[in-house]
Amino acid sequence: MEFRKTLEAAGAIWQREFIRYWRDKTRIISTIVQPLMFLIIFGTGLKSTLARGNFGLDFVQFMFPGIIAMSIMSVSFFSTISTVWDREFGFLKEILVAPISRVSITVGKILGAVTIASIQGFLLLLLAPILKIRLHPLSFPYLISFMILVAFSLASLGLLIASLMKTTESFGLMMQLLIFPMFFISGAFFPLTNVPWWMKWLAAINPLSYGVDALRQILLQRQATGKALSLVSLHPVAINALFLLVFSVIIVMLAALAFNKKN
Amino acid sequence: MEVIKVKNLVKKYNGLTAVDHISFSVEKGEIFGFLGPNGAGKTTTINILSTLLAPTEGEVYVNGFNILTQKDRVRKSIGLVFQDPSLDDRLTAEENLYFHAKLYHVPHDDYQKRKEEVLRLVELWERRKDIVKTFSGGMKRRLEIARGLIHHPAVLFLDEPTLGLDPQTRSHLWEYILKLKAEKQMTIFMTTHYMNEAEYCDRLIIIDYGKIVGFDTPANLKKAVGGDIIILESPQPQQLKQELAQKYALEAKEENGTIIVEIGNGKTFLPRLFEELQTRVTSVSLREPTLDDVFLHLTGRKIRDEEATPLDWMRQHHFRRRR
Numbered sequence: 296m297e298f299r300k301t302l303e304a305a306g307a308i309w310q311r312e313f314i315r316y317w318r319d320k321t322r323i324i325s326t327i328v329q330p331l332m333f334l335i336i337f338g339t340g341l342k343s344t345l346a347r348g349n350f351g352l353d354f355v356q357f358m359f360p361g362i363i364a365m366s367i368m369s370v371s372f373f374s375t376i377s378t379v380w381d382r383e384f385g386f387l388k389e390i391l392v393a394p395i396s397r398v399s400i401t402v403g404k405i406l407g408a409v410t411i412a413s414i415q416g417f418l419l420l421l422l423a424p425i426l427k428i429r430l431h432p433l434s435f436p437y438l439i440s441f442m443i444l445v446a447f448s449l450a451s452l453g454l455l456i457a458s459l460m461k462t463t464e465s466f467g468l469m470m471q472l473l474i475f476p477m478f479f480i481s482g483a484f485f486p487l488t489n490v491p492w493w494m495k496w497l498a499a500i501n502p503l504s505y506g507v508d509a510l511r512q513i514l515l516q517r518q519a520t521g522k523a524l525s526l527v528s529l530h531p532v533a534i535n536a537l538f539l540l541v542f543s544v545i546i547v548m549l550a551a552l553a554f555n556k557k558n
Numbered sequence: 559m560e561v562i563k564v565k566n567l568v569k570k571y572n573g574l575t576a577v578d579h580i581s582f583s584v585e586k587g588e589i590f591g592f593l594g595p596n597g598a599g600k601t602t603t604i605n606i607l608s609t610l611l612a613p614t615e616g617e618v619y620v621n622g623f624n625i626l627t628q629k630d631r632v633r634k635s636i637g638l639v640f641q642d643p644s645l646d647d648r649l650t651a652e653e654n655l656y657f658h659a660k661l662y663h664v665p666h667d668d669y670q671k672r673k674e675e676v677l678r679l680v681e682l683w684e685r686r687k688d689i690v691k692t693f694s695g696g697m698k699r700r701l702e703i704a705r706g707l708i709h710h711p712a713v714l715f716l717d718e719p720t721l722g723l724d725p726q727t728r729s730h731l732w733e734y735i736l737k738l739k740a741e742k743q744m745t746i747f748m749t750t751h752y753m754n755e756a757e758y759c760d761r762l763i764i765i766d767y768g769k770i771v772g773f774d775t776p777a778n779l780k781k782a783v784g785g786d787i788i789i790l791e792s793p794q795p796q797q798l799k800q801e802l803a804q805k806y807a808l809e810a811k812e813e814n815g816t817i818i819v820e821i822g823n824g825k826t827f828l829p830r831l832f833e834e835l836q837t838r839v840t841s842v843s844l845r846e847p848t849l850d851d852v853f854l855h856l857t858g859r860k861i862r863d864e865e866a867t868p869l870d871w872m873r874q875h876h877f878r879r880r881r
């Protein structure tokens with residue numbers, strides 16, 4: 296009974312996130328256009344400077360998994376900002392005074408962000424044929440699972456930060472300080488196999504690097520030879536999944552605790 | 559039956575005592591008011607009663623449930639219209655209600671019925687499909703009231719429901735509130751710092767600096783002032799004040815050079831006053847006491863002192879901006 300109520304409340308919060316997303320067409324368009332821009336500008340810009348022979352891969356193909364991960368990251372983070380906005384605009388009070396558990400609020404918020412981010416990632420995945428990436432139908436379940444995992448870990452992280460922040464401004468700043476380093480040290484632009492030790496360490500605690508690593512291996516398995524892929528990959532896919540799972544569980548619990556404490 | 563029971567409630571914000579040992583109870587079906595100036599502790603009290611804030615001391619029961627140990631039951635028992643707006647203005651009116659009904663676990667069939675009922679009550683049924691952003695301040699307020707009712711609460715809290723609205727919208731909103739009481743026997747706990755609105759309450763607490771300074775029906779509170787109010791204007795207010803004290807043992811209050819006297823029977827006193835008065839008086843008026851006079855009588859201050867006005871303006875401005 297209690298469990299059903301928690302689900303119902305989380306479902307309502309989830310639904311609201313989704314309606315808000317769907318209604319904000321500028322946001323949908325910008326979150327689709329932005330990664331495309333990255334892909335076109337960086338892809339064509341760097342294509343000529345990087346010799347193709349290095350990975351046996353086109354640079355655009357190399358970057359594509361990273362762009363998907365980046366898009367998922369920014370949507371996950373952006374969606375959890377809504378908690379800060381809700382506080383700012385008073386709507387959070389309406390949620391907090393309802394007879395529902397704090398956990399259902401946390402869960403609803405995170406699942407809302409995960410849904411939106413995964414849809415976004417899936418839409419980008421549909422571009423694969425244009426980039427001449429041959430996708431095996433069987434790789435879809437893996438790709439989607441990883442997109443959900445990445446979205447989950449980053450949405451939890453976003454909510455944790457949102458719960459710790461006092462003002463919208465500080466949250467935005469914090470996000471800016473996080474998004475770019477996380478993106479650049481994710482392996483999206485260059486392989487992390489041959490970088491200085493400090494960057495290796497940063498990559499090791501960066502959930503996005505695990506997401507990019509796994510997505511690339513699954514996405515490009517028919518594009519590049521196993522040898523070429525292993526030159527640019529960090530961990531086996533299963534290890535990536537394990538890391539993201541453990542990371543998500545820890546952070547989601549911290550986020551629930553922080554949210555509970557603050558409210 | 560008591561719907562709200564408060565015993566010795568205290569709330570301190572590091573050092574500042576916002577609510578200072580207040581006790582009262584609210585009966586079923588009455589409109590119960592909290593009247594007080596800015597910062598008196600009205601919102602703090604509502605936040606404690608609605609479980610959003612923990613009290614420093616004291617016991618509070620809402621609908622028979624303890625606000626500390628039975629939070630969920632208390633939350634289910636109350637509907638709330640916050641002082642600051644709390645709608646999602648990117649959703650439609652209907653979606654705001656739907657979301658609320660889900661959070662309060664209202665069964666779907668009941669929701670369908672009540673939705674129409676509450677939206678018709680506040681005359682927003684025709685606008686239910688519209689995005690809240692396109693609503694006026696008064697419509698948003700009405701929608702918030704409708705939302706607060708959809709889970710059939712035992713008591714509705716209204717924290718300054720008419721703040722920032724123009725006079726017409728305010729009186730219109732009051733029609734809905736009175737209709738709620740008449741048609742649904744709803745218990746309503748409200749705060750205000752408008753004197754004329756406090757008149758609508760069945761019983762009223764006057765609160766100042768966190769303390770209860772008066773607690774009765776509006777009529778009785780006015781009676782306690784002591785009959786009539788005489789307002790005198792004079793070029794020499796201080797002298798007039800002294801003369802009143804010496805000759806008639808009357809304690810007059812001064813407000814911006816105007817002298818205000820509370821007197822048992824003003825009609826018979828006035829002729830007597832002008833027979834003997836030495837100080838020059840330029841104007842005189844006589845009226846029955848209002849709640850303004852009650853506040854002045856109890857605290858020695860007007861509820862809206864000069865210093866309160868710019869602050870008030872700022873709050874309303876802020877309020878508008880955020881809508």
Ligand SMILES: Nc1ncnc2c1ncn2[C@@H]1O[C@H](COP(=O)(O)OP(=O)(O)OP(=O)(O)O)[C@@H](O)[C@H]1O
Pocket residue numbers: 571574576594595596597598599600601602603641751
């Ligand atoms: N979170 C807080 N931290 C510290 N002080 C607070 C806090 N909230 C309110 N106060 C203080 O407590 C006092 C009572 O505030 P409260 O908001 O209850 O007043 P109010 O009667 O609702 O006033 P208003 O008519 O302006 O809404 C004020 O002095 C206010 O500054």
Ligand SMILES: [Mg+2]
Pocket residue numbers: 600601602641717718
């Ligand atoms: Mg207030």
